[in-house]
Amino acid sequence: MPQIEVRGLAKTFRVAERLPGLAGAFRGLFHRRMRDVHALDGIDFDIERGELVGYIGPNGAGKSTTIKILAGILNPTSGTCRVDGLTPWRDRRRHVSRIGVVFGQRTQLWWDLPVIESFDLLRDIYRVPPATYRDNRDRLIALMDLEPLLDVPVRQLSLGQRMRSDLAAALLHGPSLLFLDEPTIGLDAVSKLAIRDFVRELNRDRQVTVLLTTHDMDDIEALCDRVMVIGNGRILADGSVDGLRRRVRNERVLVVDYDSASEAAMLAAEGEGVRLVERDASRVRIAFDPERLPAATLIGKLLAQGTPHDLFIEHPPIEQTVAELYAEHDMRER
Amino acid sequence: MKQTPRIASLPPAFGSWRDIRPLVAVVSARYRTLLQYRAAAFAGFATQLFWGAIRLMILAAFFAAATEPQPMNLTEVVAYVWLGQALLGMLPWNVDADFRQQIRDGTVAYDLLRPLDLYSYWYGRTLGFRVAAPTLRGIPMVLFAMVLLPLAGLGDWALIPPASAVAFAGFVGSLVLAAMLATAVTLLAHISLLWTISGVGVDRILTVLVTIFSGLVVPLPLFPDWLQPFLNWQPFRGLADVPYRIYSGNIPPAEIVPELVFILVWTVALVLLGRLILLRGVRRMVVQGG
Numbered sequence: 001m002p003q004i005e006v007r008g009l010a011k012t013f014r015v016a017e018r019l020p021g022l023a024g025a026f027r028g029l030f031h032r033r034m035r036d037v038h039a040l041d042g043i044d045f046d047i048e049r050g051e052l053v054g055y056i057g058p059n060g061a062g063k064s065t066t067i068k069i070l071a072g073i074l075n076p077t078s079g080t081c082r083v084d085g086l087t088p089w090r091d092r093r094r095h096v097s098r099i100g101v102v103f104g105q106r107t108q109l110w111w112d113l114p115v116i117e118s119f120d121l122l123r124d125i126y127r128v129p130p131a132t133y134r135d136n137r138d139r140l141i142a143l144m145d146l147e148p149l150l151d152v153p154v155r156q157l158s159l160g161q162r163m164r165s166d167l168a169a170a171l172l173h174g175p176s177l178l179f180l181d182e183p184t185i186g187l188d189a190v191s192k193l194a195i196r197d198f199v200r201e202l203n204r205d206r207q208v209t210v211l212l213t214t215h216d217m218d219d220i221e222a223l224c225d226r227v228m229v230i231g232n233g234r235i236l237a238d239g240s241v242d243g244l245r246r247r248v249r250n251e252r253v254l255v256v257d258y259d260s261a262s263e264a265a266m267l268a269a270e271g272e273g274v275r276l277v278e279r280d281a282s283r284v285r286i287a288f289d290p291e292r293l294p295a296a297t298l299i300g301k302l303l304a305q306g307t308p309h310d311l312f313i314e315h316p317p318i319e320q321t322v323a324e325l326y327a328e329h330d331m332r333e334r
Numbered sequence: 335m336k337q338t339p340r341i342a343s344l345p346p347a348f349g350s351w352r353d354i355r356p357l358v359a360v361v362s363a364r365y366r367t368l369l370q371y372r373a374a375a376f377a378g379f380a381t382q383l384f385w386g387a388i389r390l391m392i393l394a395a396f397f398a399a400a401t402e403p404q405p406m407n408l409t410e411v412v413a414y415v416w417l418g419q420a421l422l423g424m425l426p427w428n429v430d431a432d433f434r435q436q437i438r439d440g441t442v443a444y445d446l447l448r449p450l451d452l453y454s455y456w457y458g459r460t461l462g463f464r465v466a467a468p469t470l471r472g473i474p475m476v477l478f479a480m481v482l483l484p485l486a487g488l489g490d491w492a493l494i495p496p497a498s499a500v501a502f503a504g505f506v507g508s509l510v511l512a513a514m515l516a517t518a519v520t521l522l523a524h525i526s527l528l529w530t531i532s533g534v535g536v537d538r539i540l541t542v543l544v545t546i547f548s549g550l551v552v553p554l555p556l557f558p559d560w561l562q563p564f565l566n567w568q569p570f571r572g573l574a575d576v577p578y579r580i581y582s583g584n585i586p587p588a589e590i591v592p593e594l595v596f597i598l599v600w601t602v603a604l605v606l607l608g609r610l611i612l613l614r615g616v617r618r619m620v621v622q623g624g
Contacts, residue, residue, distance in 0.1 A: 072446065073443050073444065073447060074620055075444040075620040077622055089620060091495065092446060093450070093451070094449070095447045101447055106444070107498060110367065112367040113363060113366065113367060117363070117366070120359075121359050121363050124355050125356045125360070125449070125450060126448075127355065129358070271602060284570060314454065
């Protein structure tokens with residue numbers, strides 16, 4: 001049985017529309033026009049125990065709404081959802097004691113207290129047995145390199161330090177499921193790598209199921225075997241990162257470097273399934289469809305024309321893939 | 335999918351006993367946080383000293399001009415005033431700025447991520463907030479009024495020791511109950527923020543209600559006789575009037591226990607009311623999303 005089972009989940013918010021200007025504000029006092037916003041428009045998915053799933057989509061697509069419903073702090077308008085056999089918003093207290101949640105935009109630590117006191121407080125709130133707590137705490141402190149930060153009040157931490165502390169805090173009670181909502185937002189490269197390494201190890205060594213939302217496609221490429229794309233409240237794609245690429249555009253780019261520009265200029269790259277992308281001094285970039293023309297055949301043809309000193313194949317960057325998918329569904333930020 | 339509130343199985347007033355350990359942790363966390371603000375404590379001490387002196391002078395003038403015997407003597411009134419100044423922070427006259435901020439930016443919904451009964455969790459936070467200020471400001475104030483004033487030759491204006499050992503025990507007991515009542519009232523104000531957001535109006539109404547009806551402006555026994563029946567039954571007198579008069583012996587030992595029961599009953603009633611309103615607030619929160 002999947003750990004998370006979501007069927008037909010929908011969430012509609014009612015928002016009051018304000019008419020512009022003073023007259024509009026005045027009219028709003030007596031009569032408010034309500035508008036329905038469909039944040040989620042019936043989504044379905046399963047997540048198996050131990051999966052590490054990326055969840056992406058433009059701002060306002062419904063990512064955070066999904067996470068909030070799965071975490072039990074928001075009720076859906078319709079649809080069902082089972083997490084480890086529980087309905088999050090009905091069995092809230094039991095459910096939240098088994099999951100960990102990190103919101104990159106906001107800390108869940110006690111702002112004015114030192115990190116270690118927040119940890120101790122969480123031990124009491126989650127009723128973690130002392131021995132389990134000591135094990136988890138010491139392991140997390142070592143893994144996230146938190147030792148020097150323990151006595152610092154949370155408000156004095158840098159964003160990267162805060163994020164590491166927040167991640168540790170979400171795992172003190174040993175949850176088997178972790179929701180990460182934009183955990184790398186605003187972080188520098190080193191901090192991002194630390195967070196990624198940590199999440200990967202957590203998933204691999206401890207079999208913690210992770211659902212991760214992000215705008216950073218490097219997070220997805222570095223971590224996720226599976227990615228779900230949401231837009232306008234619907235799941236648009238769900239599968240492997242490679243599958244997503246293939247679905248949008250099955251194209252790779254062969255980059256060929258020659259010793260001189262004149263050699264590069266002589267290369268002819270035309271034919272079935274091949275397209276010249278650019279010719280720049282001694283470098284030539286050729287786009288090809290590997291299903292119509294296998295890479296080996298293409299390379300064979302090139303070698304017959306001359307001897308390049310280097311050649312390699314590029315994947316299209318996932319950003320481009322995702323942007324094209326968004327464009328295909330005419331998604332804009334709402 | 336609407337979740338119907340289960341009013342039939344209303345939880346016990348303070349949640350289950352399993353909630354006690356987290357609750358204590360939450361109280362102490364909020365308490366420790368507020369103890370960090372030493373400058374605010376010092377400023378508060380100075381302000382309350384000033385107000386205490388003014389109140390004493392006004393009441394003393396009143397007593398000097400009075401022609402009939404009053405229900406309290408001046409020594410009891412002096413004790414009433416100093417205790418009021420020392421314990422002002424414990425009165426539910428304002429809302430926790432931390433709470434207001436959390437409600438304004440919507441992050442208050444994240445409190446639902448904790449495996450706690452929400453009312454108990456917030457009760458703990460509010461209790462920590464309520465009792466932090468009086469420990470910081472109250473102890474120096476008592477030392478000042480009890481020790482320093484007699485040394486300075488102003489013994490007539492000093493805080494007398496408790497009337498008796500029984501009065502002192504009754505005072506401590508009533509103070510504990512008063513803190514619980516003050517927390518229940520403050521928490522009602524906090525919960526109301528779920529609807530009003532800004533909390534400025536709530537603050538003002540609370541300040542007026544609490545300072546007048548707890549006895550902080552004028553000791554309640556000095557109000558006109560026709561108001562006494564009302565004053566005797568309203569909850570706010572449990573916050574200040576009752577403990578201070580038990581201390582000075584104005585409420586005799588025989589009446590202490592009924593007075594403690596009085597505070598307890600109001601506390602339980604306001605806790606149950608708070609729970610009911612919070613239930614509706616949470617429904618709104620989980621439907622509209624923070």
